[in-house]
Amino acid sequence: MAIDRRLLFNIDWGMMAAVLLLLGIGVATILSATYSGRNSGLEVKQVYWILIGLVALLVCVSIDYRRLVDHAPLLYLASVGVLAYVLFLGPRIAGTRRWLAMGPVQLQPSEFVKLAAALFVAKIFAESKKDSLGIRDILGPGAAVGVLAALIAAEPDLGTAFTLVPLFVVGAVLAGLRLKAVLVLLAVGIVVGGLGWEFVLKDYQKSRIYTFLDPSLDPRGAGYQKIQSEIAVGSGGLAGKGYKKGTQAQLGYLPARHTDFIFSVLAEENGFVGVVVVLGLYLFILWRAMDTAQMARDRVGAFLAAGVAAVLAFQVVYNIAMVAGLVPVKGLPLPLMSYGGSSIISSLLAVGLILNVRMRRFAN
Amino acid sequence: MRIYEDLRSLQSRLAVIKTVVVGALALVVVYFWHLQVVRGKYFRELAENNRIRSVPIPAPRGPIFDRNGRVLVENRSSFNVVLTAEPHTNLDDDLGRVGRLIEVDEDQVRERIEGQGPRFKSVVVKADASEEDVAVVESRRLEEPEVGVEVVPLRAYPLATEAAHVLGRVGEITDRQLAAAPFAGIEPGTVVGQAGIELQYNRALMGKDGVRRVIVNSRGVEVAEAQQEPPVPGPPATLTIDVELQRAMDEAMGGRPGGAVALDPQTGEILALTSNTAYDPNLFSSSISPAVWQGLIKDPETPLMNRVIQGQYAPGSSFKVVMALAALDSGVITPNTMFHCPGYLNIYGKTFLCHKQEGHGTLNMIHALAQSCNVYFYNVGVRLEIERISKYANLLGLNAPSGIDLPYEASGLIPSPAWKQRTQKVQWFPGETVSVSIGQGGVTVTAIQMARLAAAIGNGGRLVQPHLIKTLKGSPVEFKAPVDLGLKPSTIAAVKQGMAAVVAPGGTGWRAQLPGIPVAGKTGSAQVVTHARLETDKKSHQYQPHGWFMCFAPIDNPRIAMAVMVEHGTAGGQSAAPIAGQILAHFFGVPPTPVMINPPPTPELPAKRAPAPVPPPRPAE
Numbered sequence: 001m002a003i004d005r006r007l008l009f010n011i012d013w014g015m016m017a018a019v020l021l022l023l024g025i026g027v028a029t030i031l032s033a034t035y036s037g038r039n040s041g042l043e044v045k046q047v048y049w050i051l052i053g054l055v056a057l058l059v060c061v062s063i064d065y066r067r068l069v070d071h072a073p074l075l076y077l078a079s080v081g082v083l084a085y086v087l088f089l090g091p092r093i094a095g096t097r098r099w100l101a102m103g104p105v106q107l108q109p110s111e112f113v114k115l116a117a118a119l120f121v122a123k124i125f126a127e128s129k130k131d132s133l134g135i136r137d138i139l140g141p142g143a144a145v146g147v148l149a150a151l152i153a154a155e156p157d158l159g160t161a162f163t164l165v166p167l168f169v170v171g172a173v174l175a176g177l178r179l180k181a182v183l184v185l186l187a188v189g190i191v192v193g194g195l196g197w198e199f200v201l202k203d204y205q206k207s208r209i210y211t212f213l214d215p216s217l218d219p220r221g222a223g224y225q226k227i228q229s230e231i232a233v234g235s236g237g238l239a240g241k242g243y244k245k246g247t248q249a250q251l252g253y254l255p256a257r258h259t260d261f262i263f264s265v266l267a268e269e270n271g272f273v274g275v276v277v278v279l280g281l282y283l284f285i286l287w288r289a290m291d292t293a294q295m296a297r298d299r300v301g302a303f304l305a306a307g308v309a310a311v312l313a314f315q316v317v318y319n320i321a322m323v324a325g326l327v328p329v330k331g332l333p334l335p336l337m338s339y340g341g342s343s344i345i346s347s348l349l350a351v352g353l354i355l356n357v358r359m360r361r362f363a364n
Numbered sequence: 365m366r367i368y369e370d371l372r373s374l375q376s377r378l379a380v381i382k383t384v385v386v387g388a389l390a391l392v393v394v395y396f397w398h399l400q401v402v403r404g405k406y407f408r409e410l411a412e413n414n415r416i417r418s419v420p421i422p423a424p425r426g427p428i429f430d431r432n433g434r435v436l437v438e439n440r441s442s443f444n445v446v447l448t449a450e451p452h453t454n455l456d457d458d459l460g461r462v463g464r465l466i467e468v469d470e471d472q473v474r475e476r477i478e479g480q481g482p483r484f485k486s487v488v489v490k491a492d493a494s495e496e497d498v499a500v501v502e503s504r505r506l507e508e509p510e511v512g513v514e515v516v517p518l519r520a521y522p523l524a525t526e527a528a529h530v531l532g533r534v535g536e537i538t539d540r541q542l543a544a545a546p547f548a549g550i551e552p553g554t555v556v557g558q559a560g561i562e563l564q565y566n567r568a569l570m571g572k573d574g575v576r577r578v579i580v581n582s583r584g585v586e587v588a589e590a591q592q593e594p595p596v597p598g599p600p601a602t603l604t605i606d607v608e609l610q611r612a613m614d615e616a617m618g619g620r621p622g623g624a625v626a627l628d629p630q631t632g633e634i635l636a637l638t639s640n641t642a643y644d645p646n647l648f649s650s651s652i653s654p655a656v657w658q659g660l661i662k663d664p665e666t667p668l669m670n671r672v673i674q675g676q677y678a679p680g681s682s683f684k685v686v687m688a689l690a691a692l693d694s695g696v697i698t699p700n701t702m703f704h705c706p707g708y709l710n711i712y713g714k715t716f717l718c719h720k721q722e723g724h725g726t727l728n729m730i731h732a733l734a735q736s737c738n739v740y741f742y743n744v745g746v747r748l749e750i751e752r753i754s755k756y757a758n759l760l761g762l763n764a765p766s767g768i769d770l771p772y773e774a775s776g777l778i779p780s781p782a783w784k785q786r787t788q789k790v791q792w793f794p795g796e797t798v799s800v801s802i803g804q805g806g807v808t809v810t811a812i813q814m815a816r817l818a819a820a821i822g823n824g825g826r827l828v829q830p831h832l833i834k835t836l837k838g839s840p841v842e843f844k845a846p847v848d849l850g851l852k853p854s855t856i857a858a859v860k861q862g863m864a865a866v867v868a869p870g871g872t873g874w875r876a877q878l879p880g881i882p883v884a885g886k887t888g889s890a891q892v893v894t895h896a897r898l899e900t901d902k903k904s905h906q907y908q909p910h911g912w913f914m915c916f917a918p919i920d921n922p923r924i925a926m927a928v929m930v931e932h933g934t935a936g937g938q939s940a941a942p943i944a945g946q947i948l949a950h951f952f953g954v955p956p957t958p959v960m961i962n963p964p965p966t967p968e969l970p971a972k973r974a975p976a977p978v979p980p981p982r983p984a985e
Contacts, residue, residue: 321392
């Protein structure tokens, strides 16, 4: 699988630079968040994960995305298999079954299933020859993606499961889902949600939602993370408290500060200025990804790039909104910045898929 | 062609998605602007509150000295082992870890935590820990950062049980105190006075607590100190007590239940005050264990009670001093008025006994006092009548608190027709006046009242306000000047003469005499049960009368006045007078009278048998 050397010229180096910059900021923030505690040294491990991720990215771009999409059904079946394995036979860690133990390393298959799902959604919708789609046309694909989402949600990992929703919606909309159908889906969603609230959710789940709406109801319990993160972000002010000087982060008030709440540390120590810089980099990457979808040489490429962009965009927006206390706390890492092997490798693979589509936009 | 059109519709749909993504990110940025820039100050305060804790530094209370500058109360450094973890979601685990280091009373810790409310700073798991415990905790600081040691000043009473009832004790402020006006503004958990001088002058002795602002992590463990305001120690106080005399008094009392108090008859300054049984106030300085506390409360000898100001006892014959003053001053008798004592008096259809069965014969007021003749004073009482007795008793400071600067003083009781009508809704019987005449029949007094009375006679008829504090915050404390009672000098002189005869050879109080120092006094034996009852069980300690002795010396210009009361001490001349003599001897620096040499010349106990068939009077409750 030799790479045509001319293709390298077409790699989006601008996007790559933004990615590397974010990775670097991520490593520095992990260092600040953990150096004083019992998790010190994690930034070094993160660098190793990044190196592995970059290799994976290289492998990814070397294979024509059309071949990858061709194998999507196989990847889909493999995903179902691995998720089922993890769910029923995997180790139970902190009350969840998300992990696949491979020797000393543990991976979260759901992180990679997202990408398999992006390939799968691209294949299904790209092959659709209709000009516009109705509800009935998306039932099949919806069910297929729904199976993946259900398996991930059962781990339970609601955050990751939910990333499949924007992926699917973007695919369906690009494939020509009619506005009327979108509205019908929205109405169904509201009704189902309402009924679910009334009849499915247990009291403790409802109380969590109440707590989200008013964290002071339970400041030491479920509301704790939200309150502390909000304090961290807000107290950062315009310019931040300085690198390694965030009181919330350094004194241990922020939970999961090197993983899901890494952005909270960044916002506390680097202030609104740091927030704007990092969000600017993310916007740049997402913009280029959607540009890639627009300039893709075929439908498959466009759907793939747009789908992956949708997954990344959702994760970035949700994670940052969560850190700011805008949405309920769900275990969703920030792509390219949060500590974690699965997350880093998966985000770099996602970048790889976008680069893959872009660099082959002129080829036949 | 088909592909081209397809891609064109894709383009417009992609543009929509692009807009959505950019819009979402823009909204997030706006929200961050709102959080960080618009509300930044608010959140910065919250973050500061998160990490800064104010830890009070308790101020040591002011030391207390005696009149000669010797230490009565001081402070020592004590080490508390504290648990600073918060929130205490896993208390069992935390306590278990502490328990592996040192011995801990878990129930007590739990009780303390419950009292502290949801957001407390730290909890003391072991108060006044030993040096070994402190060493163990300090050596494990790194492994167990939540377990720490804090230094607190602890009240120390080097005299232990001596003068315990004067000095009082301290303890954590109680719920009732928190709600009371004198303690307004004091934080829960503060150590305040709980009795004695410590309580009476609590505010003046308290310093101002300092505060340490420390940076804590999310577990509440201190990681650094941000700022410190040092505590301001409480100012010193000086008492009128003389430690040496106090010790002599304690030794003279020899631990017998009862009370003694000596004061300066010119000023009212209390020189020594003893109440037995006593307790060791050091027990209360650190948190007292419930078992010890229960033991003190339930002790039948009531060690927490200050008998000198709270113990209300019948004065017995020492009340004859009041009778003599009243009768002389109102002109009912002169010092030479004679009455005949055949050993009893039949009046109002009853027979009232003298303690001398065969009678004292015919005698005047001076001799009646010296030999404590009951019949003489029955006659005096019948002539005075109860209203006048009551009036003079009140004038002389009975039936009301003396105003000593100690909390919870009792007033004693002088019965009167009005009082009886008010409380029992029955009329006064003339026979009761006869009982009152010898200090029975419902009359009760406190030792401080009797000492004050002795002082008033000694100083020529001025009622002093007894007090204990000499200086506070370095400046002298002023008390009410002695009040002239308006008694005739001849009255005072005659009573002095009678009281001198009491202590002279042949008097009931001869055991209090001193070589070269003229002493005036009066004995008393306060019946606690009827004669008949005492007859049935003569050996039973709790049926024995309380022994009283009140005195002042030197007679002409007295420097000391005193009252001694020995619970169930039998006759005052036997029990209380020798104690007073020993204290006086120390005060004047002379050898005490050898008390055990001679047998008592005048037994003051009630007669063994009634000479008449009429039953003896029953002293009122």
